[in-house]
Amino acid sequence: MRRIRIPGPVKERATRPFLWLQRSFRQSPPAFRRGAAMLVDAAIVMESFAVALLFRFEGDVQWEFWVSFWPFALAGAALFVLLLHINGVYKSILRYTGIYQGVRIASATSIATGLLFIADVTFDEVLGYYPAPRSVVLVGAALAYMQLVAVRLYPRVFYELSLREVGRRKRTAIVGTGEQGVALAGHIWRTAAMNTQVVGFVSDSPSEVGNHIEGVPVVGTIDGIEEIIAGHGLDQVIIATPQASREQVDRIWRTCVRSRVEVKVMPDLGELLAEGTIRLRELQIEDLLGREPVDIDLEALSGYINGKRVLVTGAGGSIGSELSRQISRLGPARLVLMDRDESGLYYLGGELRREEFNAAELVVGDVTNPERVGYVFERFRPQLVFHAAAYKHVPMMELQATEAIINNVYGTLNVARAAGAYGAEKFVNVSTDKAVNPANVMGATKRLSEMIVREMAGVYPETVYASVRFGNVLGSRGSVVPTFRQQIEAGGPVTVTHPEMIRYFMTIPEAVSLILQAGAMAEGYATYVLEMGRPVRILDLARNMIEIMGAPDVQIKFVGLRPGEKLREELSEEGEQRLPTGHPMVYRLVSENEGPPGGGDLQELVDAMVYEARNQEAERAVRLLQRAVPNYSAADLPEVAPREEDGPFFSS
Template identity: 40%
Template structure:
């Protein structure tokens, strides 16, 4: 591929423009010679010199020498018109000072026309040459665009002017009948409706589909994705048009449609003023800050400009990672403090709370892997129960305003150690609230989060990458799912709503069959299910076929906020909780742990 440096390009443009400008006056004089009176070669040279100087000055003002002309558009051509017009006007004003004659307008008009044609043409030539000879060497995949609006037009233009994207826009579909057969950009036409995608994919041998409708609902996105199932192609989305227009993202920053996009859930709208009142200019502490949920809570908290955020975790690598991420983004405005500590270390937790006196604590540290905790019940007791007790009591002693514990749907009728220890942790939090006049203790319960460490999505992706098969425990296994950002935002909202003692339950939508999740992920990866395969491995220790968010007698019908319910979970006294913990510390079995949650 032809490649020149920025300096070489600048010199080349200066030489080309100088030749065009210098000769244009003489060509105009030759064309209009019969009409000239009193113009000598000396005056023509003077006019040419003044025009040359004024042109380079105006070209500098309008940045004609530092533009990527291979991507030239109407805006760039307008800059040429402005620069040329300014240089001609300046010359027409200065030359009469030497000739003592009024400016010869015909000469300047012809010169102006020649400048526009030749200078503009020299720029456009590079774009044509690049597209015809250089860009043609880049292998591009035939691409179908969904959406013929502003987003689709911008995307097609970007694809044509940016060959490194490796996509060739072939056709467009749109459900607006008034846009059918219209040419959107550069001859790329709307040739059908969304329902016609399978037919057009076969007709044009499409390899990629890009959805260019930023306002598309989750439900409609799922319908389009289902329409593409079995076609063996990858489906992408372009970024939000507002983010593109504001410069936050580029049109070319498309992303694959992920399983998270197909949950059919509308975006969460938070009460920003309520949350801001709790977080802005405050000291916030997050336990488990290096984990999937904890780290996302930290990201969401930082958007509300706290004075300080304390990242507390046991693993130094994960805390280092989230600290670096947040410091690079917010380091100049927020005091970001990384703390390596184990919530099982009671004296350490009391010391940290006393030193920093946080206004709010989000407790996300926990052992959450169900099968692993079946083999390690003592660790589940130590971390999930005693760790929560240490952290919550330390928060109460330090006068923390609110303590928000992140819980799980597995705490409902738990058949496993992990769920049972999380339910007992909820009891700890509720019992402390009944004794505290300062700290509001609450728990927030939700289901699985897509993409978290140890969840099925990363596992399925790894299995697909190596060619399969994807292993699913049981064909009827269902789970509630939520994205990590959505769950974290709702935790913040629930914390702002908290008055003390509540067990908030997040609306997880409809339960999803794990086998359907696996099928969608295989197809979104560009494969067919029969190519990868799905195998059923059997239910693992401690697992349930169906998860619950509340017992039947715990359901509170009205929402406390959009997608947030208050659970009617019976509180347990401090004496009862202490008795349970003391009994477990003297001796425990899996059955004994679980039985305490069913009393």
């Protein structure tokens, strides 16, 4: 492709003499620089008043006016310089002059003008003459302000123009003319290490095309991205707009792939504030899902978490660790992290300490051990409990049914009972869409855990119990995206169970944010379901990942449904009605078939089920599970000999 070179707004040779002068000035001693700046400012003030006087008399100033004017101008210059010094103007670095410095100069100018005006009136009243006409004071002050600001803007203008024209850089277009796009462009101009030259902005609004932002043109819209790449000889496109739809991101990505142009994504402003720097990342599969940004009521969450003692079970897992991170930023008095995975806990604790959060308590323990659970509640007395400890991999749990029952059912019972017995304010159970019309052991145990939470709400009415149900999360351990990524990196094939397999997806951070939001709004027993957006076909996901990772030769292999898998997951059952809440992405489920909490006692059935599971009586345990969850549609026993193609990972 022939590249068209567009000249920059200012040639490097034009700025070279000024840059030499600027560097020499910066290398001089601070006292010399401040003294020189004061002399320049004094000269500007005197010149401004002199010009105002010439304007006042149309260039014909009588001698007696000049005689009284110069002492007044000298005094005015001294007053201006003094007030500029008091306001800290001389401590600013010239090449970073901005609005803040302009406000400081305006403050000093306003005070100086008022004092000079009062002095002029006083001279007239007391001595019978005025050093300068009053209009000269006002006009001269306005001229002085404009020149004092302008003289400080020149170094910044030449500095930024010089950065844009140094060396050969990647010709880049930024998609997005909002705050993120403009902030990114400013960062690029000031950071030579990024090796990037911004040649234009790409907008989603045709009305902005042809306008300029910081001297850089808006060269077109997203719909014309192919012509923009060809016409401007781009090396790179950076997506810096969180409002871009899935279709827009997909169009940009596919066009850039065809044109062999790099695609980068700028994180949202929340990530930037957390990290303190701008780090572009590669386009990820999450960017192609087109999910709307999650709007979180931080004030409600802060009031809900701040100053409270919080317990997170399963804290070393994907959801539990992200819960811990987000809760730690909301100011809990103490955050108790419980998991039997000591390595996961150790690394999570180190991460929180690096973020200067020192209120975390790491507890190695198993939720299926009631004595350990009781000890944790007795010692730390948590007010809020987030129960995320669970086995979640469907094929594994089909072959390990007894462990799924012990962990997901008995573990939930232990923690939920302890929460009520020790007076916790709220208990939030993390559930799954696989609990809806369950077709596998994992889903059935999670459905039963929801029923247990409902039962505990009737037994312990002082504690608010809730379950939050959602679909698959991207990036969790063992989920489809990291699995596909590993297969692509290994050269394939990418294994897809069925060409019509469809799933709902959301990212881990947004799922956790909505779990916290649901917990904050819960005032009595409820089951909440999260808005998962549009479903995604797994085959399309695999194809997109192969293209994103630049591996067109990797093949896709269909391996058939694994034990317990469904082609399409659901978020609610027949008879469950989704009611809106105070958040557009959180719904409350109301079942037509359920009575009030505590209407039936599951204790005897659960005890018998756990007894059989502990004795490795899988058949009996599963029969009891089917009795507890009548719509569990499993036809075969789960713990059977593994298939040869499953490999050793799935062995029982």
